[in-house]
Amino acid sequence: MIASLRAFLNRIAGGRPEEHDITALGADLDRWSTTLAEAAVEETEQVYGRRPDLLGRGQATWPAVRFTHLDDNSLEGVVTFDRYFLGRHGVAHGGAIAFLFDEIAGRLAHLGGRPMARTGYLRIDFRAIAPIEVELRISGRYLREEGRKRILRLELAHGDTLCAEAEVLMVTLKPGQR
Numbered sequence: 001m002i003a004s005l006r007a008f009l010n011r012i013a014g015g016r017p018e019e020h021d022i023t024a025l026g027a028d029l030d031r032w033s034t035t036l037a038e039a040a041v042e043e044t045e046q047v048y049g050r051r052p053d054l055l056g057r058g059q060a061t062w063p064a065v066r067f068t069h070l071d072d073n074s075l076e077g078v079v080t081f082d083r084y085f086l087g088r089h090g091v092a093h094g095g096a097i098a099f100l101f102d103e104i105a106g107r108l109a110h111l112g113g114r115p116m117a118r119t120g121y122l123r124i125d126f127r128a129i130a131p132i133e134v135e136l137r138i139s140g141r142y143l144r145e146e147g148r149k150r151i152l153r154l155e156l157a158h159g160d161t162l163c164a165e166a167e168v169l170m171v172t173l174k175p176g177q178r
């Protein structure tokens, strides 16, 4: 379903359908919204974004990363920004890159069985355009850990070109924090 949803969003983003198709599609989507409303569950029961066994954790909101390496302190992977992450002129939206980085930071922060943490800051430098619809490389590693603070470095690259880099602070939650 999620693969179909991603393909659908790509067609929406990259298409200019006829008026009658737009109307029919809107009606179909409204019908599905009604059906899905009857299947509504609490956050703890939802499937969307909670399937680590699936590409992108089973969601279509942020670009799906295929990990090629994971250890306790670093990760590497590949990612492609689909058409619906377009900013302008064939380039990925900066917000989509931030979304990707926050997700990757979350994954990196919890490697090695580390306890739950949240993002304190996510400082991004956009160094070069990140093209959509081509495979890019993502990598992340620990810079240091100081008490509850985990300071991480992330990079997004297209071939030899560094597209974006970030320093991220993840803070271990205290008891009672969520």
Ligand SMILES: CCCCCCCCCC(=O)SCCNC(=O)CCNC(=O)[C@H](O)C(C)(C)COP(=O)(O)OP(=O)(O)OC[C@H]1O[C@@H](n2cnc3c(N)ncnc32)[C@H](O)[C@@H]1OP(=O)(O)O
Residues within 6 Å of the ligand: 102, 103, 105, 106, 107, 110, 117, 118, 119, 120, 121, 147, 148, 149, 169, 171, 172, 173, 174, 177
């Ligand atoms: C496989 C699983 C994958 C899961 C992926 C999910 C990834 C999603 C990750 C997220 O998106 S989290 C959502 C975005 N982040 C938030 O909503 C966090 C909102 N902020 C907070 O909840 C609190 O500010 C936070 C928990 C981050 C810290 O508050 P605390 O009261 O627990 O900590 P405190 O303020 O005492 O700070 C602890 C240390 O961190 C430092 N610190 C905290 N925020 C900072 C900041 N922004 N800049 C610099 N330093 C910061 C602070 O100075 C201090 O340093 P020292 O120990 O050296 O004194």
